[in-house]
Amino acid sequence: MYVDVRRIYKFRMYRNDKRDGHLHQQINVAGLVWNHALALQRRYYRLTGKYIGLGRLKKHIAKLRMKTQRYAFWKDLGSQAVQDVLERLDKAYQRFFVKQSGLPRFKKVKKYRSFTLKQAGWKLLDSDDKRYGKIQIGKREYKFVQHRQINGVIKTVTVKRDSAGRLWLCFSVFEKLWIPEGVSAGEIGGFDFGLQTFLTDHTGHKYLSPEFFKQELHRVKTHNRAVSRKVKGSNNRRKAGWMLARTHIRVGDKRRDFHFQLAHDLCDKYDLLVFETLNMDAMKRLWGRKVSDLGFAQFVKIVEWVAFKRGKRVIFLDRWTPTTQICSNCGERQKLDLKQRIFACGHCGLVLDRDHNAAINIRAGASAHTARGEVRLPSDSIAVDGRSPRL
Numbered sequence: 549m550y551v552d553v554r555r556i557y558k559f560r561m562y563r564n565d566k567r568d569g570h571l572h573q574q575i576n577v578a579g580l581v582w583n584h585a586l587a588l589q590r591r592y593y594r595l596t597g598k599y600i601g602l603g604r605l606k607k608h609i610a611k612l613r614m615k616t617q618r619y620a621f622w623k624d625l626g627s628q629a630v631q632d633v634l635e636r637l638d639k640a641y642q643r644f645f646v647k648q649s650g651l652p653r654f655k656k657v658k659k660y661r662s663f664t665l666k667q668a669g670w671k672l673l674d675s676d677d678k679r680y681g682k683i684q685i686g687k688r689e690y691k692f693v694q695h696r697q698i699n700g701v702i703k704t705v706t707v708k709r710d711s712a713g714r715l716w717l718c719f720s721v722f723e724k725l726w727i728p729e730g731v732s733a734g735e736i737g738g739f740d741f742g743l744q745t746f747l748t749d750h751t752g753h754k755y756l757s758p759e760f761f762k763q764e765l766h767r768v769k770t771h772n773r774a775v776s777r778k779v780k781g782s783n784n785r786r787k788a789g790w791m792l793a794r795t796h797i798r799v800g801d802k803r804r805d806f807h808f809q810l811a812h813d814l815c816d817k818y819d820l821l822v823f824e825t826l827n828m829d830a831m832k833r834l835w836g837r838k839v840s841d842l843g844f845a846q847f848v849k850i851v852e853w854v855a856f857k858r859g860k861r862v863i864f865l866d867r868w869t870p871t872t873q874i875c876s877n878c879g880e881r882q883k884l885d886l887k888q889r890i891f892a893c894g895h896c897g898l899v900l901d902r903d904h905n906a907a908i909n910i911r912a913g914a915s916a917h918t919a920r921g922e923v924r925l926p927s928d929s930i931a932v933d934g935r936s937p938r939l
Contacts, residue, residue, distance in 0.1 A: 822913065871910050
């Protein structure tokens, strides 16, 4: 069957120093608008104890942009892009009001990342060469590496600047996606996350993570030292910072590719995938860099997306389910320290790797959950400060 989905198509823009300067300038203006609007909100609250509504704030910023000489340079950024910045700020405040995030903060203009255009301010152009696409933003034309065709209706276009100074085009598209119907849950897989082994399934097979950040750690340290030795504000420091950023980006790209390949491999083998719910906050406090390098949260989001596209199901057991401490053979409960890697049951004599034992229990818990209809939603799969992951 066909399902309406929202997808993001991301393309790298061809480098053109002169034209790219205009896009960087527009991103900087977006950062200035954010800081100005945030200062207005804080000042108004300090004086009146009230919050400026989004509509009122938009009118005020539009008036400053069009009728004052001091803020005339804001016209470099399209009106819809300015409104989008204000909508981002309003959304940040709404999350703060319901205690889902902290108070919005001021941002360094050079570190501001993007601006978004909706229905106006951009236009896709015909390209003579299939290797690249063309887009008109404002009055200027830009090329981007179009490695795939865009299917569906484009709703927004976002120009994004990464930490290495590269520019990307992100198209938000609504399209009809074909989802296989009636896939039987004949093969069920239970999986346990671990630090020594990234993933262990119910058959005992272990999926090891290459730990990409650990592989590049020496390079990261070298680039960090290079940045610290440069004069603040100099071009040499800026270039050294870009080298450091590229290293981190390369690590992230490798990790994401590994997660996608593993997700497709699991969906090839199983129709129903069962995982445990993770408390990422507690794990990061205990094992910091190790947990970040493994990227459990990103992997869960990728598995959910791949399974959705292929008509498979993903469910999550409750985070308090003691899967590691229960014997998968007789059900006897036995306490284990983190140092104990082998589960030895004192009741039935079962001796098994602790992760393998946990994966069997996770798989067994799937039938109880599906029978009661307790299928976890994707937003409950990772517990991180009450925030749900975005697909």
